[in-house]
Amino acid sequence: MKNDLEKAQLAVLFEKLFGSTPRVFRAPGRVNLIGEHTDYNDGFVLPASVGFSTYVAIAPRSDRKLLIHSEEFPGKFEFELDRLPEKRVGAWCDYVLGVASVLRRRGHELGGANLLVHGEVPIGAGLSSSAALEVSSALALLSLDESHMPLPEVAQICREAENLFVGARVGIMDQFVSCMGRAGHGLLLDCRSLEFQFVPIPAGLVLVVCNTMVKHDLATGAYNTRREECEAGVRAFCKWDPAIRALRDVSVEMLEAHGDQLPATIRKRCTHVIRENLRTLDAARALADGDLDRVGKLMHDSHESLRDLYQVSCRELDAMVEAAQGLPGFCGGRMTGGGFGGCTVNLVRAENAEDFAKRVAERYRHATGIGAQVYLCAAEDGAQALS
Ligand code: GAF
Secondary structure, three states: OHHHHHHHHHHHHHHHHHOOOOEEEEEEEEEEEEOOOOHHHOOEEEEEEEEEEEEEEEEEOOOOEEEEEEOOOOOOEEEEHHHOOOOOOOOOOHHHHHHHHHHHHOOOOOOOEEEEEEEOOOOOOOOOHHHHHHHHHHHHHHHHOOOOOOHHHHHHHHHHHHHHHHOOOOOOHHHHHHHHOOOOEEEEEEOOOOOEEEEEOOOOEEEEEEEEEEEOOOHHHHHHHHHHHHHHHHHHHHHHOOOOOOHHHOOHHHHHHHHHHOOHHHHHHHHHHHHHHHHHHHHHHHHHOOOHHHHHHHHHHHHHHHHHOOOOOOHHHHHHHHHHOOOOOEEEEEEEOOOOEEEEEEEEEHHHHHHHHHHHHHHHHHHHOOOOEEEEEOEOOOOEEOO
16 A cells, blocks of 8 residues: 555656656665674574665666656766766765666666656664665666566675675675565575575564664774674684684584684674574574564573674664663564664564553653654565556
8 A cells, every 4th residue: 555655656756757657666674683793794684674665766768878866865866877987976876876787797788767766764774775775776777678587686786786886895684685575574594595484473563663863983884894803703713624614604612612712802703693693593483483582582682792792782772772671562672783873673562562662762862862763663575566
């Protein structure tokens, strides 16, 4: 219903702007239930796609220009398809351009097109507005030559766009779940093999996403540093077992045997990743069994590990996690996404969700002086063509 409405409104606007009837594509943002900073370590993640989406309307042009417009993001961009920039231009259109450039490099003959973007995923909140824009743009651009690409491949193209064009060394989680998410389910993904399974989220639970409304500047630099620290960990463990290719391959026994020979910071980062992988598998089982006490405990441990070992939390995220404790209907919560601001995710019983949202925001304001936004979400389906 909501998607039909968004599609119709965007199509009307598109016709007014460009004088032709578009096709419309949608891709959602995500929350990650558990499995943080594990994707680029070939590990496991358990995200869900949520009801905020980015919509892209597209229609071909007769020349070889790419026009990228949006009503809510600033700037109207025009590029020659045969002279696309090699690297980011420093604007939101980079996510679209990056995808176009990777598709062309892979041999897709894109023709000229007009694109109109409508994004409702909160920006900078750690809910993957960039993956939603990449994936919806990829589906739109692929429709130009009627290409049928399996969605997991679309996810890989989008990740490549972000790694090589935008210059952010992200893992595959966000793009994958934006493509493949399923209503009512978390998606347990093996980020090495890309095998996945859907884990039902017990009926009667709401995903309450609490936005701290802060995003610290540190985020991008620190993300890349964490990746380098993990790589340093892999190099160290390789000395003890040359078969180790990623932290995914390091067992807890190996960590315990050799951990004290690692520099303290590297040891902390490795400990987080190795144990977070186990917690993620454990949480997927517990969620499927409806063992919410166990899921809650694992989410709690995940947050502490991200705070103390991986050191990607911040005062506001900790305050938001703290604010949820003990509220009626609360089953578990933690920071979600890359960290240094953004959101927490909370599993809350449906009958308590409205009250939880109000009270968590009050407590957070009391602790930090900041007015939060709180979203009551369900896991929704991944990307799709709407027309
Ligand atoms: C960001 C990245 F984009 C993901 O790939 C993932 O690494 C996440 O941070 C941390 O789990 O969202």
